[in-house]
Amino acid sequence: MMRKLKRDETVLAREIDQQKYKKNLWRFDWLDEVVSLSWKDEKSQKTQDVKLKVGDAFAKINLPGKAQCTLCNNVINYGSNGKTALKRHLKSNKHLTILKTQSVNQSLGSFGTDKVRTLKPHRHTPPLSLSLSLSLSLFLLLILSLSVKLI
Numbered sequence: 003m004m005r006k007l008k009r010d011e012t013v014l015a016r017e018i019d020q021q022k023y024k025k026n027l028w029r030f031d032w033l034d035e036v037v038s039l040s041w042k043d044e045k046s047q048k049t050q051d052v053k054l055k056v057g058d059a060f061a062k063i064n065l066p067g068k069a070q071c072t073l074c075n076n077v078i079n080y081g082s083n084g085k086t087a088l089k090r091h092l093k094s095n096k097h098l099t100i101l102k103t104q105s106v107n108q109s110l111g112s113f114g115t116d117k118v119r120t121l122k123p124h125r126h127t128p129p130l131s132l133s134l135s136l137s138l139s140l141f142l143l144l145i146l147s148l149s150v151k152l153i
């Protein structure tokens with residue numbers, strides 16, 4: 003099964019890569035490297051400069067020479083080019099299109115894709131879970147008072 007590897011699994015990651023490749027074995031410090039991009043915003047016609055961290059998008063998976071872009075869900079083969087292949091994907095049109103749509107409401111500079119992903123689903127949950135736990139405790143109270151009456 004495909005699985006994402008954690009930073010402390012460097013040895014395992016390199017063992018997996020060695021099954022198929024002799025060089026360009028995975029290094030977790032690739033994730034700390036930054037790619038600088040700029041594009042022209044269609045609305046404001048201003049050029050936007052963006053810095054992307056490789057680790058904001060990529061996760062090493064347990065397949066030789068492969069990493070997954072968690073933004074596009076694309077599996078990228080870096081086996082023959084190493085980190086260059088990862089950086090090339092970050093600059094690709096496909097990745098940028100998704101990045102732009104995801105960051106529409108975000109101010110420039112805070113380009114954490116993780117942030118975008120975790121913020122969205124939770125936006126409406128606090129009031130819901132609050133009312134849910136409230137009705138649950140009311141229900142429990144009702145049962146409790148009922149059982150008291152029975153005794």
Ligand SMILES: [Zn+2]
Nearest residue numbers: 071073074097
């Ligand atoms: Zn991507």
